[in-house]
């Protein structure tokens with residue numbers, strides 16, 4: 001009966017890299033695929049996803065998405081039996097709780113900017129999580145990518161050199177996503193067709209990587 005849900009976590013060592021945004025892209029994608037999805041917000045200081053969920057309710061955006069704050073992993077696991085897909089959004093700083101969530105997830109997405117300033121702490125976090133047994137479940141995501149191809153290529157190389165997996169799609173910098181998020185929409189629900197197309201590609205990449213993940217032992 002209580003089949004263990006697949007958990008996809010978004011973690012980073014820095015704030016503002018797109019964790020909450022990409023978490024919502026994936027959660028919306030999962031709901032549209034008929035999964036009983038929970039978007040679990042562990043960032044109690046910001047409650048980005050929870051606030052967004054409230055805006056979604058106010059705007060009567062369909063489909064409904066169960067979005068709730070959680071203080072601990074134990075509380076999340078208690079609720080697990082009624083959902084089959086969990087997206088966990090974590091705090092800006094990879095604290096003990098974020099690390100614990102990462103260790104207990106089937107797949108861990110680490111969004112990062114393309115600058116060395118962003119990559120350095122992200123790769124350090126990835127190494128730390130790998131040492132703790134998360135190897136093979138860590139996926140870097142280049143996020144809020146600007147127009148410089150050189151910068152992008154350097155980032156890809158740095159990730160490859162470090163031996164980590166990189167998601168097949170990157171998330172380009174487009175200020176237009178903001179308006180949709182404020183209105184309780186995310187990802188494929190973007191009103192602008194160009195943004196929608198970008199988001200659908202990202203959603204598919206996140207989703208298929210999550211589906212490839214092996215169940216926790």
Ligand SMILES: Nc1ncnc2c1ncn2[C@@H]1O[C@H](COP(=O)(O)OP(=O)(O)O)[C@@H](O)[C@H]1O
Nearest residue numbers: 015016017018019020021144172173174175178
């Ligand atoms: N592709 C993008 N282009 C421009 N701004 C973005 C993009 N993705 C996210 N943002 C914005 O960047 C800010 C930080 O994103 P967020 O997902 O909240 O990061 P985190 O959860 O890692 O702190 C938010 O204001 C968000 O709307």
Ligand SMILES: [Mg+2]
Nearest residue numbers: 019020043048
């Ligand atoms: Mg956030």
